[in-house]
Amino acid sequence: MNNTIEVAHVFARPGAEAPLGPSRLHLREGRIARIEALPQVPAAARHLVALPALANAHDHGRGLRTLAFGARDQSLETWLPELAYEPRVDPYLRAAVGFARMAEGGIAVANHCHNTQDGTALLKEAEGVSRAARDVGVRVAFAVPFAGRNGVVYGPIEPLLARLPDGDHARVKRMRTPARTTAENFALVDAIARLEHDCFSVQYGPVGPQWVDDTTLAAIARASADTGRCVHMHLFETERQRAWADAEHPGGLLHHLDDIGLLSPRLTLAHAVWLDDADCRLLARRGVTISVNVSSNLRLRSGVPPWTRLLDAGVCFGLGLDGMSLDDDEDMLRELRLAWHLLAASDRRGRFTFADLFRAACVHGRTTVTGPDGGGVLAEGAPADLLVLDTRHSTRDRITDDRPALLDLLVGRATRRDVHRLVVAGRTVVHEAACSRVDLPALEAALLAEAREVERVSPPDRPAIERLHQAVRGHWGCAGC
Template sequence: MAAETGTARQVAASWLLPSAEAPTVAGQSITIDNGRIVAVAPDTKASAAGTLALPAFANAHDHARVVRVSQVGSYDVPLEAWLPYLALIPAIDPWLASVVAFARTARGGVGSVMAHYTRVQGLTDFPTEARAVAKAARDVGINVALAVHCRDLNPLVYDTHDDVLAKLSPQACDCITRRFLRPPVPAAEQVAMVDAVARDIEGDNVTVQYGPAGVQWCTDEMLRLIGEASARTGRRVHMHLLETRYQRIWADKTFPQGIVRYLDEIGLLNERVSFAHCIYLRPDEMELIAERGATIVVNTSSNFIVSSGLAPVGEMLARGCRVAMGLDGLAFDEDEDALREMRLAYNVHKARGFDVRVPRADILRFAFEHGRFAVTGAADGGRIAPGAPADLLLLDWEALSAELVEPDVPPLHLLLAKGRQDYIKGLIVGGREVVRDGTVATVDLPAMETELLATLRKAAPSTADMRTAMPELSAALAAHYGNDFYCG
């Protein structure tokens, strides 16, 4: 698969899919040196390598979470009632949590990931925790953008929470008040923390972004400060936007001029910004996002699982939007499989009969290019060509093509028909071998998963009060989102 030649390294590919636009070509040798691709050339011997090489995938919206919905009983729960279930996850060593999350991400075919760090472990001060997360990223070897969570509004629901608390027993009310309704850190301090963390940890494949939770979770002061700081520093911004219909209703009642126009007014609509979800955008909002150059990150599996809806990907593309892929910590089979996620998004959105809404080139940009840009801010990746970063995904071509009857089925057809992480032979990021023979090569993922599960089970009693309160809270939230504010 790969051979060392002096300081350079060569990767042989039976087939090469070099970019979203280019056709697959047979028998190619890729030369890597100093983290970059220096040459791509025909090689008759490469045809026997049994490998399909393509650009590494990017996951442009995730949370470095390691607990799956099935582990805490939160499957089949709408987002607004699902979010409190995160409080059932006990605080653990942030390095262990992050190294497992990033290693699973790599095993799923991803070379660059956005870690919107909304679940702080809190066992130390945040700069110390951020250093542990950065170390985990470097230990695994993938590109990570740490979007530092900023939030100071609506801790429980999108409007006043008094009616929710009134529906709870005294014991449940005390638990929810204690866990969710603590005074927030002042907005200026939160924004300053992002800059301090960036000075401390950036470099060696780790970058830092401002990570406002979403407009419904941040004050106007917070969002304006972030817009100003991003303009001043050039630092990127990542946030949620219009994930559910309840958020759309809240936004329309809060911003008569429109939530996207509001973001434009305060400096949070430009090419430095990426928005997760955007299911409930209107066509004029898509056009404004496209005009300003911001990125939309679609999370198909996640939106299905927490019953949020279906993003209008075809419409977004038709309006000129840059659209990227995210897994949101909620991949369809809880396995961080980026190939399956791309295929799911493609098959859901691609066409209505002969009316093609999402061309194949667009779904490849979705997986290769646009997410990497959202994560790194660099437009030089997502392709295998001289000068590009050496971020490659290597699939087992012999296994992928083993059942062919027609001998000349294009490799891209097979990738879109059946590609999944089982076929991954290797992942190279910045020239470093991260996955070898389908196994993460940089850390011992199975051992760490075993340690993680034991740690979580041992710490589970620390969230017993929340576990007891959850049935009452879930019922109260369901009633709240059925009230006149959202349904009237």
């Protein structure tokens, strides 16, 4: 498939290289074949700039946003019980709406840490996610969830049960019973791998060290080394998880994970808010990538990424939304800005530059999904994944044409509204801020209608969910969390 795109400027490596002037990008068979300099800007391209497309290094692809079904923003541990309010809907619709909204937010590449709605129907759910990735046209890595211990609270369940009426105990204990065995999960990885296509790949998804037993983690480390398949895992999202790990592994959880072979360039760790200096040095040595999830960490009261430690140790990181963007709108451009400002406020030495910011958002995050594929930059031969922004809104009140620099304005102001075009593998996925391969408003309407019908016909057991929520709050001593 051949295609050309004309723009006034090309930010081939934003922040690292000065932008090119008027250009025509020639796209062929999913790659950038040539970047041709033009003598002048075509009138229709006067306000357009091309950048490498953005990656979302950690997400869950929920078409129904958590706030929409009643999981309120609060601490992670008390939020998790409220996820039970999510109506069970068609897996295709759920993922297609999630991916289409991401695409409109500038995201070409996304991790999909799958949360099952029905633990016995994972393959069917994966089939829906695979089809959704193909239809929307974004590149998705599907992390197959492995879990099995410490559900509901970390450590023994008895103190929590003591806060609940006897009639609730069996149900809460069942929540600690894994839906699938480890062997079944490995078989599912193989089965889901048969659904792979150029926009869908499979990874191992141990949900978090507190939720997965060591035998399974070691088996995943071995399988990843044998197959080259990547691993995606939550780690140290909250201070309580860190406290659990410190009690469980006095020699250090990270050293333990290293001993069983899990720390490698194939591993991505989501959140990692509570890393210490030694952890960061070890992760940097092993080439592990972090997905920092700034908005999510604010909304779920987890804290702020340990920016200074990451920079001091040279830990590689990308940016993720975790389904929890600040304005609940999957806007990766706004997330970029939030990360930039928060990081700059910590980085008193001014080490972190726009070049680093875009490397995180375009290259490192992408690599956690696609592997090293030469993407995240606009260069001849690179994958044709690009974001074309309309600069009119960002530059509307600029007094001169050259100050401030365009990149300062885009980092400071651009939002999803300014997405003129998102191209993935040479195909236009978003045009003028709206998905072009799927009808997002129609998908959203169908999803909402189905969710409301499910809610009407088989509503969640609200009093039971609320009792558990209150018990978990009490367990953690949360007055206001």
